Amino acid sequence: MAETNTGGGIWEVLKKNTMLIALVLVMAFFHFYLIYGQGNPRGFINPATITNLISQNAYVIVLATGMLLCILTGGNIDLSVGSIVALVGALAGVFMTNWGIHPALAVLMCLVAGLLIGAFHGFWIAYMKIPPFIVTLAGMMLWRGLALVVLNGNTIALSRENYSGYWTGFLSYGKGHIGTQRVDELTLIVGAILTLILVVTQIRDHLHKSRSGYAAESGFLFGFKLLLYIVVMLGVTWLLACNKGIPVILIVIAVIVAGYHYFTARTVPGRYLYAIGGNEKAARMSGVNTNRMMFFAYANMGFLSGVAALMCVARLNSASPSAGTGYELDAIASCFIGGASAYGGTGTVAGAVIGAIFMGVLNQGMSLAGVDANWQQAVKGSVLLIAVVFDVISQKRKQSA
């Protein structure tokens, strides 16, 4: 009977997932506004829009994941992200179009390039103790400049169609029909299997916890959570199956997000990132190699910027020196909207991803609703401020309670 209160009440759970709930509400708002306000019968939640949402925001999700690790180490940000996207994208264009290197090899070379750039930042930040803001501000100018040099200021159109095809393609079998609706059975099968795996592992974990006497959620809460997972998983599966199948880019994102989520939540180095952000001196006095972790966070950010660059090149089917402008700010905003602390030490990969999707939903929803592009920027800024203010106020209330 050691602890029974850690599961928390339903309000605890709702409070913990405020942003997720806000995201669902905003999506629902756009959905009904588009149907009833604008007479658009498809609304917001429909196969094409959801598929678009994923492919258009893939890069933000990847960058936000990397940015979260930097922010965790103490509110440090990486300003160079957008410029790395431009430079690595430029290299991809040159490798594949000008030099005719095979796409697979080019991808590998680009990832190594991203990693090296990140390691370069990490070296100055971790071992030479130059403030991250300055190092990455310098990187922001340096890599953008080099992107211009590499491309000579021009945009390269990719000659090899099959490169873009890999990324923007869909996984489907494509013969099924239900009524008049075309439904992809492969998508349904994969979705069902993944849902099953999720449910089974959740139940196993829950049983293991309660059997060994560790703190576990109450049965009702657990059932509710499980139901929610199933509805969301199957719902997304259905929407994708009704469109063209599973986007390849979604698979890439899912692997990256799942991997980094596991890394931060379950592994020792992940834990060290939180400890450094919470109290760097205490972490050092506990034998944590703080320099190595800082180096890792920034090297990793470079690597993920490389991944994002490859995604952008594929989506636009071209390499441009102005690619990635402002991406760093999108990534940073995603982390903060998703509940990361500007002082480091708190925040989750899931939160950053939700933050990224939230921004994407706002973009797409406002575009569909015909909101002036100038206003869209203002709305996004307000949302960032409101999200963080809300977070700070609820933290304060928690402390005084």
Added chain:
Amino acid sequence: MADPKILLEMKDIKKTFGPVVALHDVNLQIVEGEIHALCGENGAGKSTLMNVLSGVYPFGSYSGDIVYNGELCQFAGIKDSEKRGIVIIHQELALIPFLSIGENLFLGNERGVKARIDWDKTYADAAKFMKQVGLDENPHTLVKDIGVGKQQLVEIAKALAKSVRLLILDEPTASLNERDSKNLLDLLLSLKKEGVTSIIISHKLEEIAYVADRITVIRDGASIQTMDKKETPFSQPLIIKAMVGRELTNRFPKRENQTIGEVEFAVKNWTVYHPLYEGRKVCDNVNINVRRGEIVGISGLMGAGRTELAMSIFGKSYGANISGELYRHGKALKLNTIKEAIDNGIAYVTEDRKGNGLVLGDAISRNATLARMDKVSSRRFKVIDHDQEVKVADSYRQQFSTKCASVRQNVGNLSGGNQQKVLLGKWLFADPEVLILDEPTRGIDVGAKYDIYVIINQLVADGKCVIMISSEMPELLGMCDRIYVMNEGKIVAEMPVQEASQEKIMAAILQSDKK
């Protein structure tokens, strides 16, 4: 001589921090034109008392009366007290290194008007005040470019610029060398002639004897005695007795008749230099050892180099140019990183639990395992077993009776005593053989102190070695088997606890000061 005028009277001052009583029943009378010294052990309440006087702790946060210049005063902040001519100079100087002497002198008290500072007048006036305190520098010089002694003079000049009547100095000579100290004390004497009254807090008894007219001794938050130079000449034994004389009954748990084994850990010829000031020795040829099942104490005043010694041993986490040898069980150890120190069975429990010890925003369970994550994670992929982690933290919670809702609670929300228990648990989880405890009971209440003592006794009963650094001498006398006395980076005395007394420890420190 006419009746001396009482400039300041503090009556029945009481001040608490949560459950901790810092001051109770303090009475202090300051006569106009005198230099009055406050003496007492570390933590006796001297600085707290002066913070009450100067308004750092505003009216309402303490009880008792402050009568200054015949009026009852209720200062809401430091500005109020400064308006009345009470200026406090803290131990850590409040100067801004990258501003000039002149700018610092009038910081918050600028010459000219708000919208336009009169720089000509600033520097002209600065030169005047600097001359008064005997500071021979250009007022345009940046504060970071002058020595600590001169910085102290800038602080005094700054006080003069505020037309000070009552000057309070908190350990003004702690970081000064002998010549600068002498200058400073002479300056106080010459200011006295100009009518400035001073209160000086110091533990250097010779200085006090040299400069003070009267002494008030504070002990455990109460004023014990006021001595007047005219009635009885100051003698060190007299002051020391008043400072430390307290009864020791039942504050420390009894240790079962323990067996002390062989020497387990030894530090030889250990010399450490300051990481910033080249050539300044922080630890000077230190030799200490500790046996199995033994508690060894290190006594000394603040700044004696005890923490620096401990941290430099603990994987060179402090200092530069460290030389000397470490032996564990007769075998030489090389500990270049904290990780190596932990892996070799050494643990250092910091004095600064909030700064260096705990991640306050994190759960108890996550703090408990931080020093030895490998014990709760898989070897190859370093995956953490969260359930195991909670179990570990919970076992320490039960063992130490830590008061918390659950081990998932944030450490920052616990009381100091319970935080200290979490910190101790964290380091016990690291399985050390040698524990260095730095001020293990600082700032925690009596009950929690007792709990901590019980834990320490259990440790040595299990055959571990404990090195205990403490500024509270009664604690060392009550807990240790053997005590080293450290002063200015050197071990100046070593005594078995049976032969030790507070007077002896103080005397050892004072004698080494003289040399």
